[in-house]
Amino acid sequence: xxxxxxxxxxxxxxxxxxxxxxxxxxxxxxxxxxxxxxxxxxxxxxxxxxxxxxxxxxxxxxxxxxxxxxxxxxxxxxxxxxxxxxxxxxxxxxxxxxxxxxxxxxxxxxxxxxxxxxxxxxxxxxxxxxxxxxxxxxxxxxxxxxxxxxxxxxxxxxxxxxxxxxxxxxxxxxxxxxxxxxxxxxxxxxxxxxxxxxxxxxxxxxxxxxxxxxxxxxxxxxxxxxxxxxxxxxxxxxxxxxxxxxxxxxxxxxxxxxxxxxxxxxxxxxxxxxxxxxxxxxxxxxxxxxxxxxxxxxxxxxxxxxxxxxxxxxxxxxxxxxxxxxxxxxxxxxxxxxxxxxxxxxxxxxxxxxx
Numbered sequence: 001x002x003x004x005x006x007x008x009x010x011x012x013x014x015x016x017x018x019x020x021x022x023x024x025x026x027x028x029x030x031x032x033x034x035x036x037x038x039x040x041x042x043x044x045x046x047x048x049x050x051x052x053x054x055x056x057x058x059x060x061x062x063x064x065x066x067x068x069x070x071x072x073x074x075x076x077x078x079x080x081x082x083x084x085x086x087x088x089x090x091x092x093x094x095x096x097x098x099x100x101x102x103x104x105x106x107x108x109x110x111x112x113x114x115x116x117x118x119x120x121x122x123x124x125x126x127x128x129x130x131x132x133x134x135x136x137x138x139x140x141x142x143x144x145x146x147x148x149x150x151x152x153x154x155x156x157x158x159x160x161x162x163x164x165x166x167x168x169x170x171x172x173x174x175x176x177x178x179x180x181x182x183x184x185x186x187x188x189x190x191x192x193x194x195x196x197x198x199x200x201x202x203x204x205x206x207x208x209x210x211x212x213x214x215x216x217x218x219x220x221x222x223x224x225x226x227x228x229x230x231x232x233x234x235x236x237x238x239x240x241x242x243x244x245x246x247x248x249x250x251x252x253x254x255x256x257x258x259x260x261x262x263x264x265x266x267x268x269x270x271x272x273x274x275x276x277x278x279x280x281x282x283x284x285x286x287x288x289x290x291x292x293x294x295x296x297x298x299x300x301x302x303x304x305x306x307x308x309x310x311x312x313x314x315x316x317x318x319x320x321x322x323x324x325x326x327x328x329x330x331x332x333x334x335x336x337x338x339x340x341x342x343x344x345x346x347x348x349x350x351x352x353x354x355x
Contacts, residue, residue, distance in 0.1 A: 022069070022073070025054060030062075031074070032055065033059060034070070123190075123196065128153070128154060132162045133165065135154070136162060139166070139174070144173050146192055148174050148175075151163070213248070213249050217251075220232070220246065221250055221328075221331060252327070253280060253330060253331060256296065256334075260334070262299040265296055265300060266299070266301070267337075267343070271333050271337065272333050275326075276329040277308075277326070277330060278308070278312065278326075279315070279318050279323055279326035280329070281293050281296065282311075282312045282315040283317075283320070283327075286317075286320070286323070287327070
């Protein structure tokens with residue numbers, strides 16, 4: 001009598017019956033070994049050191065696993081993975097990495113500090129996310145040996161960008177020191193990484209993302225002309241350097257000829273409200289901005305310029321407050337285009353006053 005072939009359920013059950021003989025640690029070793037054999041890139045270095053050691057010892061104790069047991073372990077592992085609906089990063093550091101940019105910098109810095117240096121996970125993972133200019137600040141206050149280790153641990157494009165920001169003599173000393181890092185122990189590299197991260201956590205975090213001059217400039221951009229002129233006069237009397245920086249940050253209707261390329265005028269006008277443009281142009285001469293008005297007229301199409309001149313003549317006298325609001329509306333469009341990356345303003349050099 002021929003024995004009917006076993007059903008898939010029976011075969012699966014038979015395979016599963018072997019699994020109680022294996023510990024969870026042994027099953028993990030089998031899965032890791034299989035993935036390595038298949039060429040998978042497994043970030044085992046992110047596991048806690050004790051787990052890395054346990055896995056290594058387990059793999060050292062094992063010899064051969066038959067195909068049935070391997071298939072059963074893989075099946076159980078696959079089912080466990082497919083059953084996962086959501087996973088969370090392990091520990092406070094993983095949570096901080098996941099929430100990077102979504103919680104305030106002050107809160108993140110406080111939590112990292114409370115977690116302590118050893119709880120910071122892989123310090124180099126955090127250091128690799130820093131921009132070249134911030135890494136430059138770190139290197140400039142560290143010894144050449146520490147700078148060499150830092151440079152060696154960075155991705156090549158970032159290390160190259162960082163090296164390009166350093167002075168010639170400093171770059172040469174650090175690159176030579178890199179050649180001497182062959183005997184540096186992993187423990188020493190680990191200590192250097194944690195020391196650098198600890199320094200990051202000790203830094204004072206500014207309350208504002210932008211410089212004071214830029215913030216003042218943005219405020220004065222939206223202020224009325226008399227208020228803006230009065231504030232700038234006061235700043236020049238108390239702090240001429242700050243006043244010059246604020247003037248560079250300010251963009252008003254009067255700055256249009258000096259800071260917008262003639263070819264960009266038609267693109268700007270396409271986004272400006274026609275009513276606001278008419279009021280701004282009609283009141284420009286009385287407000288002392290005839291140069292800006294003429295610059296706009298000269299760099300728009302001839303037909304549109306002729307029509308706008310007729311409309312200005314018919315508009316008559318516009319209230320100064322309405323002119324100011326209209327000019328602010330034109331400036332707001334220009335600033336918005338600049339923020340979006342659709343318009344590049346010409347940098348304006350301010351003349352320094354004689355000492």
